[in-house]
Amino acid sequence: MIKSDLLKKYTTSMNNMKITVFYRHQSVGYSIQRVIKTIMHAISNKATINEVFLPHANSDIFSIVRNGFHIISKKNTLNYISGDVHYLLYFFLNSKTIVTVHDIMYYSYLKGIKKKVWKLLYINSLKKADKKIFISEFSKNQK
Secondary structure (H helix, E strand, O other): OOOHHHHHHHHHHHOOEEEEEOOOOOOOOOHHHHHHHHHHHHOOOHHHHHHHEEEOOOOOHHHHHHHEEEEEOOOEEEEEEEEOOHHHHHHHHEEEEEEEEOHHHHHEEEEEEEHHHHHHHHHHHHHHHHHHOOOOOHHOOOO
């Protein structure tokens, strides 16, 4: 099945669906955002798309908590997390959520308590997603 046929297959069941896409802070980068925006544009005639950018760019505990509380009121029928903010999954209680994992390579460089905290926030949190999309087999096998 070619990509356009696959897209048609999945978008037919999206009529009137409300999707919120959560991006990391705009200052962090935009290459991932461009890819996701292309996909969201392709399905925008079948679903209502709401885009939310996180207010805090840092990954310290205070920014993580503030980002988490920021997204609670913005949840929708389907929530899509893009970028390295997997920790948001802890704030999506009883919500359908999809996450794209681009890579978790940074984890292999950490040691001690930092490695344990990072695993909790970025790897263990993936268990809470309804669907996980890994961009490659390499990415999938990193965890």
